[in-house]
Amino acid sequence: MSEAAIPSGSGAILDVDGISMRFGGLLAVDTVSFAVQRGSITALIGPNGAGKTTVFNCITGFYRPTSGRIALRRVDGSLAALERLKDHRIARAGVARTFQNIRLFAGMTALENLLVAQHLPLQRATGFGIGAMLGLSRYKAAEAEAIERAASWLRAINLLDRADDAAGELPYGAQRRLEIARAMCTGPALLCLDEPAAGLNPRESEELARLLTTIRDGTATSSAPTSVLLIEHDMGIVMRISDHVVVLDHGRKIAEGPPDLVRNDRHVIAAYLGEDEEA
Numbered sequence: 001m002s003e004a005a006i007p008s009g010s011g012a013i014l015d016v017d018g019i020s021m022r023f024g025g026l027l028a029v030d031t032v033s034f035a036v037q038r039g040s041i042t043a044l045i046g047p048n049g050a051g052k053t054t055v056f057n058c059i060t061g062f063y064r065p066t067s068g069r070i071a072l073r074r075v076d077g078s079l080a081a082l083e084r085l086k087d088h089r090i091a092r093a094g095v096a097r098t099f100q101n102i103r104l105f106a107g108m109t110a111l112e113n114l115l116v117a118q119h120l121p122l123q124r125a126t127g128f129g130i131g132a133m134l135g136l137s138r139y140k141a142a143e144a145e146a147i148e149r150a151a152s153w154l155r156a157i158n159l160l161d162r163a164d165d166a167a168g169e170l171p172y173g174a175q176r177r178l179e180i181a182r183a184m185c186t187g188p189a190l191l192c193l194d195e196p197a198a199g200l201n202p203r204e205s206e207e208l209a210r211l212l213t214t215i216r217d218g219t220a221t222s223s224a225p226t227s228v229l230l231i232e233h234d235m236g237i238v239m240r241i242s243d244h245v246v247v248l249d250h251g252r253k254i255a256e257g258p259p260d261l262v263r264n265d266r267h268v269i270a271a272y273l274g275e276d277e278e279a
């Protein structure tokens with residue numbers, strides 16, 4: 001079996017190479033290839049049923065693609081062949097994701113949600129549990145770091161004053177930002193967002209757009225710039241914040257490029273008009 005590859009000299013953090021996904025007789029994704037460049041926002045768009053979520057699920061390990069390869073450049077520079085890993089291993093390799101439906105721990109506070117996300121470094125610092133019970137200094141240091149990281153993300157999403165409120169009691173837009181902060185607390189190489197603007201009002205969308213560009217640029221907190229891959233139906237946000245747009249239709253990639261180019265592509269216009277006609 002050939003190794004996962006990102007061409008040397010390439011600035012890609014993720015390379016999706018000819019992936020296909022078949023559900024019985026349906027070829028939901030048909031030999032799709034694209035790359036996510038380091039420090040960029042890449043949007044995956046297309047009409048309903050185009051295959052966006054399926055591609056996403058292949059990258060994040062919810063599905064194993066029928067064929068094709070997906071290579072991730074980890075934070076330490078090594079390569080991971082995501083198509084061979086289970087979802088928890090993909091998360092450890094540095095892919096964090098959010099879902100279309102919010103999946104916070106509603107009864108826990110905003111702060112607790114961000115601390116739970118950091119259980120792995122805490123576990124490592126304690127030798128998986130016993131160190132915490134014994135109050136080891138290594139654990140205390142790791143715990144202080146986790147709290148500091150959580151606080152800096154609460155500040156970045158304008159929720160520091162609501163740190164002790166239950167996540168389920170926060171306004172919808174705040175919950176969406178908290179989910180993104182929770183994903184960022186794991187220090188990912190790639191942040192994957194499934195329709196982050198769904199259900200947001202214009203002010204909340206604006207806040208989200210600002211948050212995503214600061215995550216990309218590494219100015220949201222003192223964390224490193226982070227590459228973002230998003231599925232989004234809100235074309236206003238896509239065209240404003242994306243560096244690169246990949247368009248799918250009926251499981252195939254029909255266009256990719258900078259937003260201005262994609263917006264005027266006749267195949268893209270036809271795909272979206274076709275959807276309107278059917279609606």
Ligand SMILES: Nc1ncnc2c1ncn2[C@@H]1O[C@H](COP(=O)(O)OP(=O)(O)OP(=O)(O)O)[C@@H](O)[C@H]1O
Nearest residue numbers: 023026027028046047048049050051052053054055
């Ligand atoms: N688990 C599954 N089993 C069978 N068919 C599936 C499964 N998941 C997705 N599909 C089908 O694959 C195709 C692509 O679906 P997918 O959800 O990836 O599209 P999408 O672009 O994300 O659409 P939307 O914008 O509506 O979320 C659709 O025809 C869908 O019905």
